[in-house]
Amino acid sequence: MTAVLTRGDVLERALSVAATVVDPELPMLTLLDLGVLREVSLDEDGTVVAAITPTYSGCPAMATMRDDLVHELRAAGFDRVRVRVVLEPAWTTDWITPEGRAALADAGISPPGAAPRRDGPVAIQLMPTRRSVTCPRCGSAEVDLTSEFGSTACKAMYRCRVCLEPFDHVKEI
Known part of the structure; x- marks a missing residue:
C-alpha cells in the first residue's frame, strides 16, 4: 500500500x-x-x-x-x-530569531540590538551610528568602533577594550 x-x-x-x-x-x-x-x-x-x-x-x-x-x-x-x-515590508534585524542571535554570539559576532524606529524619511548621517554593543567574547560594553564596514556590508568592526579582541557587529536595520 x-x-x-x-x-x-x-x-x-x-x-x-x-x-x-x-x-x-x-x-x-x-x-x-x-x-x-x-x-x-x-x-x-x-x-x-x-x-x-x-x-x-x-x-x-x-x-x-x-x-x-x-x-x-x-x-x-x-x-x-x-x-x-518580497520587498515589502522591508527586512529588519528585528526579524532575526532568538536562536539566530545566539548563533551569532556563539560565532563571535555581536548580534544587533533593536532596530531604529522611523516615521517618514531617513535623515542622512555623516558620522558613525551610535550603537549599544557588547563584546561577544567577554560581554564587556567597553568597545571601540574600528570600522563602519566589516567583512560584509551589513556588519561593522569593533574591538573590545577589556579582552582586546576584534569582532563583527551586525548593524541594526
Whole structure:
C-alpha cells in the first residue's frame, strides 16, 4: 500500500527543507533564523514557492540564497520550485530569531540590538551610528568602533577594550 501525501504534508516537508538553507555570508544562520525566508507555499499546480526578502537593497547574497533554496528543494525531490523576492515590508534585524542571535554570539559576532524606529524619511548621517554593543567574547560594553564596514556590508568592526579582541557587529536595520 502506498501512502498518499496531502497538500499539507507536502507543504510541511518543503518548509522543513527550506528552513535548513544557510545564509552564504553568515553560515551559522539559516535563512529562517535570519528572517529572510518569509514563506513557503504551494501554487495550484504543486510548484513550491519560497519567498525571501533581502537584508538590504542590492544585497549580493540574494542570488546565492535563491540558488541554494532551489538546489536543496530539488535535491529533496521537489521538481517544480520557484523563489520570489518580497520587498515589502522591508527586512529588519528585528526579524532575526532568538536562536539566530545566539548563533551569532556563539560565532563571535555581536548580534544587533533593536532596530531604529522611523516615521517618514531617513535623515542622512555623516558620522558613525551610535550603537549599544557588547563584546561577544567577554560581554564587556567597553568597545571601540574600528570600522563602519566589516567583512560584509551589513556588519561593522569593533574591538573590545577589556579582552582586546576584534569582532563583527551586525548593524541594526
